[in-house]
Amino acid sequence: MGPTFLQRVDLGARRLMPFGITLTLMLFAMTPTYITGLSHITPMYAFMAVYFWSIYRPDLLGYGTVFFIGILEDLLAGTPVGSSALILLICQRAVFSQQKFFNSRPFGLIWAAFALLALGASLLRWVCVGLAGPWGFTPFSTMIAGYLMTVAVYPIAAWVMAKAQMKLLATQ
Amino acid sequence: MRQTTGPISRFGTLKSLLQRFAFLSLIGITFALMLIGKADTVLVDRARVAVTDAVTPILRVMSEPAGLIANFINNIHELAAIREENAQLREANARLLQWQAAAQRLESDNQSLRNLLSLVPEPSATFVTARVVADTGGAFAQSIIITAGTQSGVRKGQVVMTGEGVVGRVMQAGLYSSRVLLITDINSRIPVLVGDAGNRAIMAGDNSMRPRLRYLGNRTAAVAGDKVVTSGDAEAFPPGLPIGQVTRVDDGVVEVEPFVVRDKLQHVRVVDFGLAGILADQPPPATPQAKK
Numbered sequence: 001m002g003p004t005f006l007q008r009v010d011l012g013a014r015r016l017m018p019f020g021i022t023l024t025l026m027l028f029a030m031t032p033t034y035i036t037g038l039s040h041i042t043p044m045y046a047f048m049a050v051y052f053w054s055i056y057r058p059d060l061l062g063y064g065t066v067f068f069i070g071i072l073e074d075l076l077a078g079t080p081v082g083s084s085a086l087i088l089l090i091c092q093r094a095v096f097s098q099q100k101f102f103n104s105r106p107f108g109l110i111w112a113a114f115a116l117l118a119l120g121a122s123l124l125r126w127v128c129v130g131l132a133g134p135w136g137f138t139p140f141s142t143m144i145a146g147y148l149m150t151v152a153v154y155p156i157a158a159w160v161m162a163k164a165q166m167k168l169l170a171t172q
Numbered sequence: 173m174r175q176t177t178g179p180i181s182r183f184g185t186l187k188s189l190l191q192r193f194a195f196l197s198l199i200g201i202t203f204a205l206m207l208i209g210k211a212d213t214v215l216v217d218r219a220r221v222a223v224t225d226a227v228t229p230i231l232r233v234m235s236e237p238a239g240l241i242a243n244f245i246n247n248i249h250e251l252a253a254i255r256e257e258n259a260q261l262r263e264a265n266a267r268l269l270q271w272q273a274a275a276q277r278l279e280s281d282n283q284s285l286r287n288l289l290s291l292v293p294e295p296s297a298t299f300v301t302a303r304v305v306a307d308t309g310g311a312f313a314q315s316i317i318i319t320a321g322t323q324s325g326v327r328k329g330q331v332v333m334t335g336e337g338v339v340g341r342v343m344q345a346g347l348y349s350s351r352v353l354l355i356t357d358i359n360s361r362i363p364v365l366v367g368d369a370g371n372r373a374i375m376a377g378d379n380s381m382r383p384r385l386r387y388l389g390n391r392t393a394a395v396a397g398d399k400v401v402t403s404g405d406a407e408a409f410p411p412g413l414p415i416g417q418v419t420r421v422d423d424g425v426v427e428v429e430p431f432v433v434r435d436k437l438q439h440v441r442v443v444d445f446g447l448a449g450i451l452a453d454q455p456p457p458a459t460p461q462a463k464k
Contacts, residue, residue: 027227027230027231027234028234029310030231030306030307030308030317031231031234031235031238031306031307032235032238032239032304032305032306032307032316032435032437032438033238033307033435034238034239034241034242034435034436034438035435036433036435036436037381037435038435039307039310039314039434039435040310040311040314040379040380040381041310041311042307042309042310042311043310044310062194063191063194063195063198064194064198067198067201067202070202071205072223072227075219075220075223075224076220076223076224076227076306076308076317077308077309077310077312077313077315078220078308078309078313078315078343078351078353078357079309079312079313080206080209080210081205081206081208081209081216081219082201082202082203082204082205082206082209083202083206083312085198085202085205086199086202086203086206089195089198089199089202090199093195096191125312126312128206129312129313132206132209132210133358133359134359135358135359135376135378136358138311138312138358138378138379138380139378139379139380141380142311142379142380143311143312145311146310146311146312
């Protein structure tokens with residue numbers, strides 16, 4: 001007997017979860033925290049989500065979805081349209097092409113790889129935003145502070161996403 | 173086995189080829205979009221307005237818990253200092269009552285002198301209060317999204333303030349939401365007056381917490397502690413609005429600490445001073461209109 005209508009809806013919702021979490025994290029990055037000094041170094045939450053899901057559920061987050069999230073982020077954040085989408089797509093491509101490397105590796109190694117990839121992405125976005133805007137480049141130190149914040153927050157974001165993955169995708 | 177793996181592996185190859193094609197196409201589109209954004213800002217602005225209007229209700233809900241927590245922490249701080257603050261407020265109240273009496277006397281003096289001169293009053297400023305629902309951009313852009321748009325009378329180019337000073341300018345106004353370009357953003361340029369001497373300069377944001385003063389006529393004139401206010405040049409801002417204080421003068425670099433703490437913004441005022449503004453969509457009329 002095939003799955004019932006409700007089961008199919010349930011399955012569909014579960015498969016949309018990586019997209020939903022990535023989108024939520026992207027919007028969460030824009031939510032005011034009211035903590036002094038934090039707005040200038042907001043971590044790249046969407047980048048973390050794309051990295052995580054590209055490793056653990058590459059089947060549920062495609063290039064098109066990532067592109068959509070990146071464009072949405074640029075439109076909302078006021079950054080040059082395409083700059084976020086570009087680094088998210090490159091992050092996903094890099095993970096896809098090294099799928100064997102990421103397979104069953106300890107978290108420390110995954111984190112180190114994230115730090116390396118995030119550094120490249122931050123530099124690339126810094127160059128893109130600097131070239132696309134009329135007034136030149138953001139101070140290098142501000143960009144690096146944002147990057148360090150992203151690397152520092154990744155374990156927390158990864159832990160939350162891992163919990164969500166275990167709870168919601170366990171039945172598949 | 174060959175009969176079963178053959179089509180599957182061919183399918184796999186085709187899928188990976190398609191994926192590579194999709195990836196390269198999307199990368200091409202991102203570059204094209206960045207170029208379009210540089211060439212046609214109106215088109216990109218329209219897209220930003222539409223998306224911001226659509227997403228603002230979600231941002232409004234998401235910003236609610238953080239606002240509640242911030243208010244809760246504030247309340248605890250206030251409760252701890254309530255006795256001390258009460259004494260201070262009583263003292264301030266007594267002082268302000270004296271000022272009120274002085275102000276009422278001066279207002280009536282002013283009114284009678286205006287009547288004597290038959291002075292035409294300047295149009296008074298009107299304002300709209302809005303909530304801050306998003307603080308966007310991180311290290312790469314400095315703007316906030318507020319919950320008031322053209323339906324509430326907000327227009328592009330209007331000045332956004334709090335009690336402390338200038339927050340920024342309305343960069344895009346949607347129907348129900350607007351984006352405010354903060355004075356710390358790399359695209360922000362404000363004509364200012366520095367210190368008591370009123371030296372003219374341009375305050376330029378660079379996405380860091382402290383904007384810098386450029387084109388300061390007399391570089392040695394600025395010292396730490398000097399107040400920075402809007403100059404009113406270029407009609408983007410009315411003159412005399414408080415912006416910040418010079419915090420560092422070092423080897424020709426003059427940094428300004430804004431009075432407004434960006435991270436603490438919960439509500440802002442969008443003020444209509446009746447200025448044409450350099451950000452307005454419509455170019456200013458060629459001939460100045462006669463005042464009625």
